[in-house]
Amino acid sequence: MPTLMRPSPPATAAASTDSPSPSPSDDAAPVAAGVKTPAPEAHANWSALRRLLPYLWQYRWRVAAALAFMVAAKLATVSVPLLLKELVDTLVPPGGPNRLGLPEAGVALVVLPLGLLLAYGALRFCTALFTELRELVFAKATEGATRAIALQVFGHLHDLSLRFHLQRQTGGLTRDIERGVRGVQSLVSYLLYSIVPTILEVTLVLLLLGLKFDLWFVWITLAALVLYVFFTLRVTEWRMELRRHMNEAESLSQSRAIDSLLNYETVKYFGNEGFEAQRYDAALEGLQRTRLKTQATLSLLNAGQQLIIALALVAMLWRATEGVLAGRMTLGDLVMINAFMIQLYIPLNFLGVLYREIRQGLIDVERLFTLLDSQREIADRPDATELQLQQAPEIRFEDVHFGYEREREILRGLSFTIPAGQTVAVVGPSGAGKSTLARLLYRFYEVGQPGQGPQASGRITIDGLDLRACTQASLRRAIGIVPQDTVLFNDSIEYNILYGRPDAGPEEARRAAQAAHIHDFISALPQGYQTAVGERGLKLSGGEKQRVAIARTLLKDPPILIFDEATSALDSANERAIQAELRQVARNKTTLVIAHRLSTVVDAHQILVLEQGRIVERGRHADLLAAGGRYAQMWALQHHGAGAASPSPELPGHEAATIPP
Incomplete structure (x- = not known):
């Protein structure tokens, strides 16, 4: 029957209030495996929306056009039942069903106005047309806003200090950006395409019912809507906790499977295939229990929603039937009310999904803006100048103190000079602070202990200019590095x-x-x-x-070079060839060499021996050997006895242990 024709559900919603199979909402629900996300406070929700509006305001004309198309689509949607009423009333004229004495088909051909049929089809088409135009017009605004936010966050993350990135998981950051962008799209999509149109349609239907019929229809509809929304939100809130457990169980089962497969050889070495299968099965059993609970609550939610809808429809149709029998209403009125109710409750079927998606979208967007609010530890001064170097500069470390943590000082009043165009090498045991020198020179960290002022921290200068007085971009353009861990x-x-x-x-x-x-x-x-x-x-x-x-680094050709164990992964023949090339490249450049193989620094203009953040020896290779001190002991260890088998008193990469996790 025409009264059973329904508009298609929102394109962004699932096929039901929920789905036992994975859906976009399943992916968005957990922030990370095993981490429960508390519900955001109301002010946080409004804050996220307020901060989102400026990005959309750039496309305000598109927003206005999209809203106009949305209103037009809803007016067409609401007009369909009105026109349907006219069609039915035309088919049943006041004098009886067959006053002309014609067969029933003949009555339809004679009485049914062709204009009403064409108008009915046109309204159905306009509903779809205006809906598609709304999405087409607003697509650029949505995509533009998400692009602008994602780019701003990406740039801000590059501006944050190395300490921030070492304390955060890179995967977590990328997930935050991805979910935040998806959250922006979800919020805009669900608010503009589902929530606002539904509210507009409910308002129009209530106005029509109140104006054309008695207020009982309005009160029944309002009572059913309030009960429906209250029931859906309460059950959905309860189910969200179950869904978190389900996602945690799913993450556990996946992590156990992936971990076992990644360690395939280890499993085979110890013959633990059965043990791994038992662990995986235990995780699958927990996942099965949570999925069954989720499905049971989904059935409860759907059944409760349909019960409320059925009771409301019965009450409305009973009232309408009574009006038809009493002569106050026509058969077309009854059909119209039925069509209104069906049309009205279709979008409400997705209320649980919409509520969960909007709430999760607000959480994700808020987290994205939290990343934007992260303070830069290293920032250029307002009066920072561009570092302009016409030739190799002189670099000075003047009474430099530094520690990654307040409780542990790495560099303790370090002072030395790298003359312009010369090479200075730094050697020493692991944890002495060698690689820290490169990080400070790049301004990945500021000189000084965390939480302390710069007054007693010393300074680093390039041609007399404090690094903190020049821009970071110009500083890093002037430096090239070959890191140990490429x-x-x-x-x-x-x-x-x-x-x-x-x-x-x-x-x-x-x-x-x-x-x-x-x-x-x-x-x-x-x-x-x-x-x-x-x-x-x-x-x-x-x-x-x-x-x-x-x-x-050779292609960059900067005036300042840093070689941090630049040949540690090379074989002896290639190392000798490249060392000769590096010496050639380092000519007339200011070069800092960090090494644990002393044979690679014998040609340095000066060698610094670093221990516990202090320089204990300095000089040229021959002079340090003649002095018979710490450098001479390290040389002997690397070239005699145990040094033949293990040419280094430390392992490559241990320097990174000075950085807090």
Whole structure:
């Protein structure tokens, strides 16, 4: 029958109030595995919405047009039952069903106005047309707002200090950005496409019922709506806790399966396949219990909603039937009221999903804005100047104190100078603070202990200019580094070399690769310089990654160089060749070399021996050997006895242990 025709459900909603299978709402529900997210306070919700509005305000004309199309779509939707009433009343004229004495089909052909049929079809089409126009017009506003927010957060994260990133999980940050962007889209979509249109439709229907009929229809509809919304929100709130448990159980089962498969060889070594299967089955059993509970509560929610709808429909139709029998209403009025109720309750079927999605979207957007509110530990001064270097500068560390944590001081009043165009090497045991010097020079951290003022922390200068007085961007442009732990982008070898100077050309990248003694290796690869290096460069060996890093720094060609164990992953033959190349490159550049293999620093203009954050010896290689002190002991260890088997008193990478987790 025409009265049973229903508008299609919102495109953004699921096919039911909930779904036992994974849905977008399932992915958004947990913030992280095993972490419960408390419900946001009302002021936090409003704060998130207020902060979101300026991004949408840039597209205010599109917003206005989308709202106009939304109103037009709802007016067309509400007009459909009104026109349906006219059609039914026309089919049943006042004098009886067949006053003309014609067969029933003939009556329909004669009496039924063709204009009403065409208008009915036009209204149905207009409802869909205006809905699609609303989404088409507003799509650019939604995408533009999410793009602007995501870009702003991404840029802000790059501006935050290294300490912030070491204290946060990178995966957690990317999930926060992803969920926040998705939360913006969900909020805009559900509010504009579902909540506001439904409120508008309810208002129009109540006005029509109140104006055309008695107020009993209004009170029955309002009572049913209030009961329906109250029941749905209360049950959905209860179910959200069950869904969190289900997501935690699902994460546990997935993590156990992935962990076992990643450690496939270890499982085989110890013959623990059965043990792993038992652990996985226990996790699946817990997941099964939570899913059954979730499904049971879903059935309860749907059944309760349908009961409320059924009672409201019975009450409304009973009242309408009574009016038809009493002559106050026509048969078309009864059909119209039935169509109104069906049309009205269809979007309410998705209320549970909408409530959960909007609430989770508010949480995700609030978390995204929380990232934007994170304070920069290292910020340029308002009067910061650009560092302009025409030649290799002089670098001074003047009474530098530093500690990653307040309770532990790493550098204790360190003072030394790297003369312009010369090379200074720093050696010493793990934890002495060698790599910390490079991080301070890059201004990843400020000089001084955390929480203390700069008055007793000393300073670092380049040609007499305090690092804190110049912009970070200009400072880092002037420095090139070859780190001990080389991490590459998951892109081609050429891309990673050109990252040193993105505006350089392929030929310059090849010359840098030749200088780093990796050109022949790259040319022998099937895809040459377009070979993908894999995640973090794991498709390359340690020595190959290090040579790519050397080529990248050679291409940048800065006046200041830092070599942090630049050849630690190379074999002896390549190390000697590249050391000679690095010495050539370092000529007329101010260079800081951090090393644990003393054979790599014998040509340095000055060698500093660092222990417990203090310089205990300094001088040239021959002078330090002649002095017979700590440097001479380290040299002996690396070249005699145990040093032959283990040429280093420390392991590469231990310097990073000075950074707090």
